[in-house]
Amino acid sequence: MTHYPVYIIRTHLAMPDPDLPSPRYHTAIFVEIDPVTGSGTINEVTGDITSPEGMYCESKLAPQPESVDNIFSRTLLGMTDEAHYPNSWDNVLRDIPAPPQQKAFNVT
Secondary structure, three states: EEEEEEEEEEOOOOOOOOOOOOOEEEEOOOEEEEOOOOOOOEEEEEOOOOOOOOEEEEEEEEEEEEEEEEOEEEEEEEEEEEHHOOHHHHHHHHOOOOOOOOOOOOOO
């Protein structure tokens, strides 16, 4: 049975929140599906934390994390069965609600 390695990756924020202490990082789950190139799929929550619609879950193909300029760290989390990826992951991630709006401004 073949398995894919699963990592927690952390990247520097494009725009840090001035109201929160630094440093802070964006955290995502990376599944390496090509051991030759190190590429795989990033599973993350993304969007605008100030939007009333909140954020949304996204899975997208990505290069090896270390090839991205804003990478901070990559930590092995475990392994996932190739036969069940991505279908079982998509089912689980679809059932987890994305975070709602996290910040609002008084603009009166």
